[in-house]
Amino acid sequence: MSAKIRILAQALFVLAVVTLPVDVTLRFRLFGYNARLSQLFFGLLLLVVLAEALRTSSWRSLGVPWAGVAYLAAVVASIPWTHDVTKTLGYAAWAAFDVAAFLVGLPLFLRLYPQLRAWSVAVYLATAAIVCEVAFGEIAALFGGGPRPPSAFIGTAGFPRLQALFYEPAYLAFFLTTPVAVALAWHLSREARPRLPLLFVAVASSATIVLSTARSGWLALAATFVLATLVALRLRPSPRVVRQAVAVAVASGVVAVGILVAFVMAKATGSPIDRLAAVPEFARHLALFGAAQGTGNDVALRTDWYALGLRVWSEHPAFGVGIGGFGAYVVQQGYTPAIPDPSKIVVPNMWVELLAETGLVGALAALALVATTVVSALRAGARSPAAAGCAVALVVLGLVSFQFNDTFLRLDLWLPLGLAAALAAWPATEPVRTLTRPATAGAPGTAGRTVPS
Numbered sequence: 063m064s065a066k067i068r069i070l071a072q073a074l075f076v077l078a079v080v081t082l083p084v085d086v087t088l089r090f091r092l093f094g095y096n097a098r099l100s101q102l103f104f105g106l107l108l109l110v111v112l113a114e115a116l117r118t119s120s121w122r123s124l125g126v127p128w129a130g131v132a133y134l135a136a137v138v139a140s141i142p143w144t145h146d147v148t149k150t151l152g153y154a155a156w157a158a159f160d161v162a163a164f165l166v167g168l169p170l171f172l173r174l175y176p177q178l179r180a181w182s183v184a185v186y187l188a189t190a191a192i193v194c195e196v197a198f199g200e201i202a203a204l205f206g207g208g209p210r211p212p213s214a215f216i217g218t219a220g221f222p223r224l225q226a227l228f229y230e231p232a233y234l235a236f237f238l239t240t241p242v243a244v245a246l247a248w249h250l251s252r253e254a255r256p257r258l259p260l261l262f263v264a265v266a267s268s269a270t271i272v273l274s275t276a277r278s279g280w281l282a283l284a285a286t287f288v289l290a291t292l293v294a295l296r297l298r299p300s301p302r303v304v305r306q307a308v309a310v311a312v313a314s315g316v317v318a319v320g321i322l323v324a325f326v327m328a329k330a331t332g333s334p335i336d337r338l339a340a341v342p343e344f345a346r347h348l349a350l351f352g353a354a355q356g357t358g359n360d361v362a363l364r365t366d367w368y369a370l371g372l373r374v375w376s377e378h379p380a381f382g383v384g385i386g387g388f389g390a391y392v393v394q395q396g397y398t399p400a401i402p403d404p405s406k407i408v409v410p411n412m413w414v415e416l417l418a419e420t421g422l423v424g425a426l427a428a429l430a431l432v433a434t435t436v437v438s439a440l441r442a443g444a445r446s447p448a449a450a451g452c453a454v455a456l457v458v459l460g461l462v463s464f465q466f467n468d469t470f471l472r473l474d475l476w477l478p479l480g481l482a483a484a485l486a487a488w489p490a491t492e493p494v495r496t497l498t499r500p501a502t503a504g505a506p507g508t509a510g511r512t513v514p515s
Contacts, residue, residue: 064118067110067114068174068175068178070110071107071110071111071114071174071175072178072181074103074104074106074107075103075107075171075182075185076185077103078100078103078104079100079185079477080185080189080192081098081099082098082189082237082474082477083189083193083226083237084098084100084227085227085228086227086228087227088100098473100473101159101163101473104159104163104167104473107163107167107171108167111167111170111171111174112124112170114174115170115174118174120173120174124166124170125169126161126165126166127165127431127434127435127483129427129430129434130161130165130431131161132427132430133157133161133424133427133428133431134157134158134161136420136421136423136424136427136428137153137157137158137385137420137424138154139381139421139423140381140382140383140384140385140419140420140421140424141154141385142381142384143378143381143382143383143384143387144383144384144385144386144387144391145383145384145390145391145394146384146386146387146389146390146391146404146405149386149387149389149405150385152386153471154385154386156471157385157471160471160473160476163476163480164476164477164479164480164483165479165480165483167480168480168481168483168484169480169483169484171484172484172485173484173487179446179448180448182481183244183448183481183485184259186240186241186244186477186481187241187244187245187259187260187263189241190237190238190240190241190263190266191262191263191266191267193226193227193234193237193270194226194266194267194269194270195266196226196227197224197226197270197273197274200222200226201221201222201224201273201321201325204222205325205328205329207220208222210222216275216344216348217343217344217347217348218343218344218347219325219326219329219330219340219344219347220329221275221326221348223274224270224274224275225274226270230276231274231275231276231279232274232276232279232466232467233467234270234271234274234279235271235274235276235278235279235280235282235283235463236278236279236282236459236463236467236474237474238267238270238271239282239283239286239455239458239459239463240452240459240474240477240478241263241264241267242264242267242268242283242286242290242455243289243290243451243452243454243458244448244452244455244478245261245263245264245267245451246260246264246286246287246290246294246307246310246451246454247443247450247451247454248260248447248448249306249310250290250294250303250306251293251297251298251443251450252298252447253298261313264310264314265310265314265317266317268287268310268311268318269315269317269318269321271283272314272315272318273318273321275348278462278463278465278467279463281462282458282459282462282463285457285458285461285462286454286455286458287307287311289458290307290451290454291303291304293443293450293451293453294307294447294450296443297443297447297450322344322348323341326340326341326344327340327341364411367409367410367411368409368410368411370392370397370398370409371388371409371411371415371418372414372417372418373397374388374391374392374397375417375418375421375422378418378421379421379422380422380423381420381421381423381424382419382420382421382424383418383419384419385419385420385424386405386419387419388407388408388415388418388419389403389404389405389406389407389408390404390405392404392407408469409468410466410467410468411464411465411466411467411468412464412467412468412469412470413425413429413464413465416470428470429460431479432460432479435453435479435482435483435486436453436456436457436482438482438483439452439453439482439483439485440453441486442485442486446485446486448485449481449482449485449486452478452479452485456478456479456482459475459478
């Protein structure tokens with residue numbers, strides 16, 4: 063029975079991770095709220111591992127990080143102040159699900175089956191590779207334009223702003239930041255020969271972020287390479303680390319630039335010289351694509367919304383106006399014109415949005431959750447480079463990506479949170495017997511070898 067339960071849990075994990083990046087479809091309505099198919103699979107995984115823990119009397123392995131409890135308490139404290147009860151209750155339920163599924167269920171899953179630690183990270187990286195392939199296919203599919211607004215294409219060549227399976231390019235870059243960090247940190251921390259799958263994921267994901275033309279993604283990518291290199295130098299002090307990081311960056315740039323140049327030359331007309339001459343003009347459009355499409359004031363718009371978010375926070379500094387309640391509040395206060403669905407009004411900065419919706423209490427709790435997870439994952443980096451990679455990703459997402467995106471509850475933030483927590487907690491919290499393989503399971507002298515991650 064235990065083997066069948068493990069196979070079921072593995073299947074649910076694969077389905078949950080593979081369906082996670084599909085923002086546009088694979089969702090359903092639940093009590094008037096959009097739920098993702100990935101949430102369903104992660105929820106089923108939680109139920110399966112909880113049942114297995116109870117059946118095997120492993121319930122003592124259950125635990126919720128104190129920072130996760132503090133964050134949930136802050137979310138609950140914000141509810142009485144909301145002006146949109148339905149949206150706030152839905153977001154509060156989402157927050158409870160994220161904490162349960164990723165900070166309880168995922169660590170428990172890998173605690174029950176520690177031999178699946180490296181496998182679980184591999185599934186995540188393989189999903190990123192699939193997303194990259196979809197993005198590359200998008201270039202071919204939209205070669206002649208497509209059912210998108212003009213702002214979704216760059217320059218006269220009409221290069222598509224890639225979004226793959228997501229709503230917009232920024233979300234595509236947000237998702238791929240973690241696989242880049244994990245693959246790069248893992249690759250740079252290894253003394254042995256490079257693993258080609260890690261290099262493929264790092265290069266393909268980095269090139270896709272560049273091709274997405276998401277400016278927040280470009281900043282996050284640069285920060286990821288710098289931080290991953292610094293972390294790898296701490297784990298493996300060697301000049302080769304910097305050279306290898308530069309090699310991956312150059313390879314990623316060559317792939318991205320090669321695709322862009324090939325696309326522009328294929329769309330241009332005339333002689334080969336004329337086609338090549340179209341590349342500098344495209345580069346100019348790429349550097350100014352916001353202004354070229356009449357949206358050059360997007361920075362001013364962002365700062366205006368930042369200011370409005372801080373104004374709302376100043377009016378409710380402790381507990382905010384209810385998680386998910388920002389839109390309804392600013393409409394009712396007359397700070398912005400009403401729209402049919404005020405819940406779509408958000409602050410394009412996650413930390414400002416947290417301050418406005420959950421107050422200083424909620425923002426500090428969320429910061430504590432990310433910070434404690436990062437610290438524990440970095441401490442575990444020597445035995446788990448993948449944990450160190452997740453830590454790098456969380457720092458980049460928190461300090462860079464969230465300055466341009468909103469919603470702390472996104473699953474593609476909580477999956478690396480859960481993986482980092484799970485990889486960092488093992489083997490320190492596990493009995494010795496789960497950390498070793500029997501001597502008969504391998505070559506002589508391998509009984510004390512841990513499972514790599």
